[in-house]
Amino acid sequence: MKRPSTWGKDFPIANGERQSPIDIVTSAAEYDSDVQGSNALSTNYTPESEVKLVNNGHSIMCQITKKGVLTGGPLGKDEYRLEQFHLHWGAEDGRGSEHTVDGKMYASELHLVHWNASKYSSFADAVQKPDGLAVLGIFITPGVACNQFKVISDNCGKLKTSGAEMTVDTTLDPTLLLPSNTSDYWTYLGSLTTPPLFESVTWIVFKEPVEYSKEQLLALRNLVDSDGNHMQDNYRPPAALKQRKVKKTFT
Numbered sequence: 001m002k003r004p005s006t007w008g009k010d011f012p013i014a015n016g017e018r019q020s021p022i023d024i025v026t027s028a029a030e031y032d033s034d035v036q037g038s039n040a041l042s043t044n045y046t047p048e049s050e051v052k053l054v055n056n057g058h059s060i061m062c063q064i065t066k067k068g069v070l071t072g073g074p075l076g077k078d079e080y081r082l083e084q085f086h087l088h089w090g091a092e093d094g095r096g097s098e099h100t101v102d103g104k105m106y107a108s109e110l111h112l113v114h115w116n117a118s119k120y121s122s123f124a125d126a127v128q129k130p131d132g133l134a135v136l137g138i139f140i141t142p143g144v145a146c147n148q149f150k151v152i153s154d155n156c157g158k159l160k161t162s163g164a165e166m167t168v169d170t171t172l173d174p175t176l177l178l179p180s181n182t183s184d185y186w187t188y189l190g191s192l193t194t195p196p197l198f199e200s201v202t203w204i205v206f207k208e209p210v211e212y213s214k215e216q217l218l219a220l221r222n223l224v225d226s227d228g229n230h231m232q233d234n235y236r237p238p239a240a241l242k243q244r245k246v247k248k249t250f251t
């Protein structure tokens with residue numbers, strides 16, 4: 001994939017009104033009480049019985065086969081089904097996340113991608129609708145190893161080239177990839193952060209980062225992208241907020 005600065009030519013929406021990622025200015029975020037209590041954000045995932053990994057040329061992706069749902073919070077009454085998760089990261093720990101918090105970049109950002117199964121018939125049908133997708137953004141910071149991520153980081157070496165796919169015969173529970181605190185998050189209306197950049201995503205970015213070990217981050221940086229280079233810095237820089245408000249669920 002060419003550099004983000006070139007996307008505007010092929011994808012004019014790159015300069016649209018609800019592009020992602022954004023810099024989250026914490027002091028400007030508005031507390032939203034109605035995403036608490038009974039309609040708090042809720043995940044109900046079924047563990048995968050085998051793990052399907054794909055090097056799609058610009059990230060490493062895990063394709064989900066079980067029926068897992070995300071509901072509540074900013075999603076109203078709709079059920080969003082987990083489709084896949086993937087990551088963005090830097091060449092070094094000081095950069096790599098797509099969203100930033102008061103200008104701070106994390107080393108990586110995990111995206112759990114869901115589509116609105118209450119209103120649409122498939123991911124492909126939902127991907128272009130304004131309420132079609134919901135993505136959970138989890139910041140990653142260097143620290144202790146994440147056990148549930150080991151099945152991905154331990155197999156990056158076998159997924160080196162773009163287009164490589166493999167199925168690992170082990171279970172994976174996506175719930176264990178989430179931070180312990182899933183009540184505190186920012187949410188806003190945005191887009192896919194890679195082409196086709198469709199403005200179809202309700203973003204939910206958790207405040208609490210998750211730790212991955214140095215080795216797990218290094219494993220990501222050794223992947224090879226569709227240009228044959230080390231897959232690094234596969235993050236889009238923040239886009240303009242324009243007329244949007246970021247909501248927060250915590251004070």
Ligand SMILES: CCCCNCC(=O)NCCc1ccc(S(N)(=O)=O)cc1
Pocket residue numbers: 111113124127135191192193194195196201
């Ligand atoms: C007409 C073409 C249809 C394309 N159909 C496939 C497609 O749109 N794939 C895009 C998939 C995608 C991209 C970026 C994110 S992110 N980084 O925002 O979470 C999530 C998901």
Ligand SMILES: [Zn+2]
Pocket residue numbers: 086087088111193
């Ligand atoms: Zn992403």
